Amino acid sequence: MKALLIISHGSRKETSNQEVRDLSLKVASQLGESFDVVEAAFLELADPLIPEGIRRCADLGAKEVLIVPYFLAAGRHVIEDIPGIVDAERPLYSDVRISIAPHLGSSDAMAAFVADSALSFKA
């Protein structure tokens, strides 16, 4: 049983947090059968926080959790904060394989994605 956990920063604007939760539903519909569950969690300012997000995946029966940091740049949050929080949770889930994918902004396809976004803008 495999879970995808999308982690974003979290915002004081609840509409912004909801945007990420809605995204995770859309991602789930794109994944086919590769992942059994898709959850969203937040680094701060919104619920669920990362530990609770991991807990949800494990409670649903996940034996593998792939964490995708929904961040564009490799700042402190990506380099230190998220790995630190995840490492602190690992001992609680000895039977779950928890991996962290590279942050979204590091994707080779990002430049084309930004270019497409610019080209599709109609003023």
Next chain:
Amino acid sequence: MKALLIISHGSRKETSNQEVRDLSLKVASQLGESFDVVEAAFLELADPLIPEGIRRCADLGAKEVLIVPYFLAAGRHVIEDIPGIVDAERPLYSDVRISIAPHLGSSDAMAAFVADSALSFKA
């Protein structure tokens, strides 16, 4: 003469800021002839800041500047801060049409992008 200005948050980690500058070069190579110049600017913590980024585009001869907020979620920075800074600059450039595209995370293609990112991860 048309410029694309990619705006990201800016980080205390200079490697993170450089990641965005490198991205803007890659985006330029993807755009073909639709834009004559691509610049990167930052909301805070890194140079150039947004006013200087707009200035660079104008100095290069841009009559149109399309700003792409390189942000995933519509938090305060996207909703208030960037439009506020841009609006404050507009009176200085009466002959330049400055537009702000929707933030990157609002793209309809984002869910598929995140899904592809997850599916391509090899643990």
